Amino acid sequence: MKKILLITGATAGIGKAAAELYAKNGWNLILTGRRSDRLEELKNDLIQKYSIDVCTLNFDVRNNEAVKNAIASLSGNWRNIDVLLNNAGLAKGFSDIQNGDVEDWETMIDTNIKGLLYVSKAVMPLMIERKSGHIVNIGSIAGKEVYAKGNVYCSTKHAVEGITKALRLDLLPHKIKVSAVCPGAVDTEFSTVRFDGDKKRADDVYNGYQPLLANDIAEALYFVTSRPFHVNINDLLIMPTAQANTSNLLREE
Numbered sequence: 001m002k003k004i005l006l007i008t009g010a011t012a013g014i015g016k017a018a019a020e021l022y023a024k025n026g027w028n029l030i031l032t033g034r035r036s037d038r039l040e041e042l043k044n045d046l047i048q049k050y051s052i053d054v055c056t057l058n059f060d061v062r063n064n065e066a067v068k069n070a071i072a073s074l075s076g077n078w079r080n081i082d083v084l085l086n087n088a089g090l091a092k093g094f095s096d097i098q099n100g101d102v103e104d105w106e107t108m109i110d111t112n113i114k115g116l117l118y119v120s121k122a123v124m125p126l127m128i129e130r131k132s133g134h135i136v137n138i139g140s141i142a143g144k145e146v147y148a149k150g151n152v153y154c155s156t157k158h159a160v161e162g163i164t165k166a167l168r169l170d171l172l173p174h175k176i177k178v179s180a181v182c183p184g185a186v187d188t189e190f191s192t193v194r195f196d197g198d199k200k201r202a203d204d205v206y207n208g209y210q211p212l213l214a215n216d217i218a219e220a221l222y223f224v225t226s227r228p229f230h231v232n233i234n235d236l237l238i239m240p241t242a243q244a245n246t247s248n249l250l251r252e253e
Contacts, residue, residue, distance in 0.1 A: 092196075137179070137180045
């Protein structure tokens with residue numbers, strides 16, 4: 001029987017790259033996201049290319065009722081989720097904390113922390129019932145260090161670190177694995193979203209060095225989730241060679 005992966009934020013970036021790689025390796029997929037047109041386009045593409053089964057759930061992770069209803073709507077084998085990939089997340093704004101936009105703060109907190117909790121809360125009972133499953137959270141180097149003007153975003157990713165450790169403790173009796181994969185700079189829509197669609201400013205983030213690509217993280221995710229049952233990768237930090245930490249990058253002229 002094919003394994004099942006549920007991905008939040010599946011329509012772009014790391015989520016989309018993961019969907020492609022897992023489909024290529026024969027996994028069936030539950031793809032979730034806010035943009036229904038992108039979900040259906042991705043679903044049709046993956047079914048055509050890889051002859052797998054794909055289920056789409058259109059919801060915003062910030063809406064707990066929508067999350068609960070979407071997961072409750074799963075029936076039959078779709079409830080046997082082998083891996084939950086909590087990928088949905090974002091950064092909004094880039095300013096000193098005293099000048100921060102409260103709406104941006106709430107968007108990051110609601111998505112990166114509360115959204116992760118809502119989805120995990122809905123999926124965990126299905127895994128607990130089967131005494132089997134693996135939850136993988138997309139963290140960040142920003143969850144290990146704080147960088148200038150990254151204040152609230154970094155705080156949300158520090159929260160993801162804490163939640164991941166807590167999940168691992170609480171789910172241990174139920175034989176459920178919990179992992180975090182934490183990237184440094186990855187060239188996705190991340191910076192475009194942070195800077196409200198300012199493409200030039202977003203592109204400047206990656207100028208002068210080779211950042212990670214979404215597929216680099218997808219390959220790491222596949223490694224983490226394909227280990228034998230007795231092996232769990234607790235925490236995996238992945239950086240571009242040109243990036244030493246959150247603040248030190250080697251940019252070539």
